[in-house]
Amino acid sequence: MSELLTLGISHKTAPVELRERLALTDTAAAEFLQELSAEPAIREAVAISTCNRTEITVVVGDPVAAESELLGWLARRAGIRPTELGKVMYSPRNCDAARQLFRVTSGLESMIVGEAEVQGQVKRAYETALAAGTAGPLTNRLFTAALQTGKRVRTETKITEGHASVSSVAVSLAEDTLGELTDRHVVIIGAGETSELTARALHERGVTTMFVANRRADRARSLADRFGGDVIAFDKLPTQLEHADIVVAQTASPHPIIDQEELELVMKARDGRPLLLIDIAVPRDVDPACADIPGVTLFDVDDLQGVVRRTTNVRGMEARRAEEIVEEEIERFAEWLGSRAVLPTIAALRQHGTDIVEQVLGENEGRWESASPADLARVEAIARAVMNRLLHEPTIRLKATDPNRSHGRLSLVRELFGMDEGASVDVPEAEHGAEVRSLPRRGA
Structure with a gap:
C-alpha cells in the first residue's frame, strides 16, 4: 500500500x-x-x-x-x-x-x-x-x-x-535603514524572479539607477531595460560595490558571491561611506563574516521577519478564508486518497473469495457422479452467492472507512484474510470516485 x-x-x-x-x-x-x-x-x-x-x-x-x-x-x-x-x-x-x-x-x-x-x-x-x-x-x-x-x-x-514578497519587504527594510531611496545607488546581484520583483519594488520608489550583475547577460539586459538600469559583468562587481549604497543579492550560487576579504578591500576604497547589504539568497550570497567589517550593515533573509510581523495582522482575515479553502480541498483529496487505498483492497478481497470458490469446486469436481450439469451449476451458484453475501457487509464498511483510519483497517483485513500486503487487483481510475466519508476538518 x-x-x-x-x-x-x-x-x-x-x-x-x-x-x-x-x-x-x-x-x-x-x-x-x-x-x-x-x-x-x-x-x-x-x-x-x-x-x-x-x-x-x-x-x-x-x-x-x-x-x-x-x-x-x-x-x-x-x-x-x-x-x-x-x-x-x-x-x-x-x-x-x-x-x-x-x-x-x-x-x-x-x-x-x-x-x-x-x-x-x-x-x-x-x-x-x-x-x-x-x-x-x-x-x-x-x-x-x-x-x-x-x-x-x-x-x-x-x-x-x-503583492507582498520577500523582495518588497527587502526594499522596505532598505527604506527603514536609509530613508528615502530615490537618489541611492543600487546594485542587484542576480536576475531571477526574485531579483525582478526587487527591481520593480525599487522602480516604484523612484530608483532609476540599478546595476544588475548576472552570468546570463541576456536576462540581465532584459531586466535592466525594463526598469531603467544598466548591466555589469561579475568581474566588474568590486568596482560597482565601491559606489553602491545598497546591494541586494539573490542568486542560485552554491557559494558566496561576496566574501569578507574582497569586501574589506572595497570598504577601504569607499573612504568610510557605509554600505547596506541585503542577502535574500539561500544558500547565502554574502559571507556572514562581512557583517563584522566596519561600515557594513548586513541583513539576511531571516532578518526580514521583523518587518514582516508589522504586516501580519493586515492579512489575518484573508488568511482565515484561505485556510477554509485549503480544508475544503483537503476533503476532496482525502476522498480520492481514501478510495485509492480502499478499492484495491476490496477488489483483492473479492478476488480472494473467488479463488477459494474456484479451489473448492475444483477439489470436488467429479465427486458427484449422479449430478446433472444443471445440479453442478446450482452448486456453483450457491457457492458464489455465499461468498458474495459473506463479503457484502465488509465491502460496505470498507467503503465507508474514514480516510484517517483506513490504513490500519485495510492492513487488518489483509492480515485476517491472509492476503499479502502487496496483493491487489488493478482498479480503473474512474472507479476511484467510490463513496467514502470526507476527512473531518482539523480541530473538529
Missing part, C-alpha cells in the same frame, strides 16, 4: 545557516530525486526548495523506514548528525502531508503570508520531478490539487493584495 510522506525544514523550524545546507537548485534537485528514486523503498519523489524551506515529498510503502532513510540522506547532505537534523524537521504523512503542501502553495506557510512567488516555485518543483521521471500517479494528483488550491486562494481571497 502506498503512503505519502513529507520531510521538511523551514524558516519556522531552523535558521538560514542550516536551511542553506539543504537548499537545492533545479539541477541539484533533479539529481537528488533520481538518486532517491533508485532506492526500492521510494516509489515517487518531488522536492521543493526555496529561501524559506526545503521539503521532500515521497510515496512509499513503509513510511517509518522511509523517514529514517530519507533523514539520513538529508543529514549527509547537510553534514550533521541525523539526530540533530531530526530536531528541526517535520514529517507529516498522507492527508497531513497534503495539507502542508496545500498551505505552502497557498502562501499560508510563507514568511510573508500570501507571497507572490511560492505558487510558481511549487509548480517548477513539480515540473522538475516530471522531467526527472520521479513523479507518479499519487504525486501527480497531489501537486495538481495543490496548485488548484493555490489558484483558488488567490482568486477567492485578497491574501496577495499589495
Whole structure:
C-alpha cells in the first residue's frame, strides 16, 4: 500500500545557516530525486526548495523506514548528525502531508503570508520531478490539487493584495535603514524572479539607477531595460560595490558571491561611506563574516521577519478564508486518497473469495457422479452467492472507512484474510470516485 510522506525544514523550524545546507537548485534537485528514486523503498519523489524551506515529498510503502532513510540522506547532505537534523524537521504523512503542501502553495506557510512567488516555485518543483521521471500517479494528483488550491486562494481571497514578497519587504527594510531611496545607488546581484520583483519594488520608489550583475547577460539586459538600469559583468562587481549604497543579492550560487576579504578591500576604497547589504539568497550570497567589517550593515533573509510581523495582522482575515479553502480541498483529496487505498483492497478481497470458490469446486469436481450439469451449476451458484453475501457487509464498511483510519483497517483485513500486503487487483481510475466519508476538518 502506498503512503505519502513529507520531510521538511523551514524558516519556522531552523535558521538560514542550516536551511542553506539543504537548499537545492533545479539541477541539484533533479539529481537528488533520481538518486532517491533508485532506492526500492521510494516509489515517487518531488522536492521543493526555496529561501524559506526545503521539503521532500515521497510515496512509499513503509513510511517509518522511509523517514529514517530519507533523514539520513538529508543529514549527509547537510553534514550533521541525523539526530540533530531530526530536531528541526517535520514529517507529516498522507492527508497531513497534503495539507502542508496545500498551505505552502497557498502562501499560508510563507514568511510573508500570501507571497507572490511560492505558487510558481511549487509548480517548477513539480515540473522538475516530471522531467526527472520521479513523479507518479499519487504525486501527480497531489501537486495538481495543490496548485488548484493555490489558484483558488488567490482568486477567492485578497491574501496577495499589495503583492507582498520577500523582495518588497527587502526594499522596505532598505527604506527603514536609509530613508528615502530615490537618489541611492543600487546594485542587484542576480536576475531571477526574485531579483525582478526587487527591481520593480525599487522602480516604484523612484530608483532609476540599478546595476544588475548576472552570468546570463541576456536576462540581465532584459531586466535592466525594463526598469531603467544598466548591466555589469561579475568581474566588474568590486568596482560597482565601491559606489553602491545598497546591494541586494539573490542568486542560485552554491557559494558566496561576496566574501569578507574582497569586501574589506572595497570598504577601504569607499573612504568610510557605509554600505547596506541585503542577502535574500539561500544558500547565502554574502559571507556572514562581512557583517563584522566596519561600515557594513548586513541583513539576511531571516532578518526580514521583523518587518514582516508589522504586516501580519493586515492579512489575518484573508488568511482565515484561505485556510477554509485549503480544508475544503483537503476533503476532496482525502476522498480520492481514501478510495485509492480502499478499492484495491476490496477488489483483492473479492478476488480472494473467488479463488477459494474456484479451489473448492475444483477439489470436488467429479465427486458427484449422479449430478446433472444443471445440479453442478446450482452448486456453483450457491457457492458464489455465499461468498458474495459473506463479503457484502465488509465491502460496505470498507467503503465507508474514514480516510484517517483506513490504513490500519485495510492492513487488518489483509492480515485476517491472509492476503499479502502487496496483493491487489488493478482498479480503473474512474472507479476511484467510490463513496467514502470526507476527512473531518482539523480541530473538529
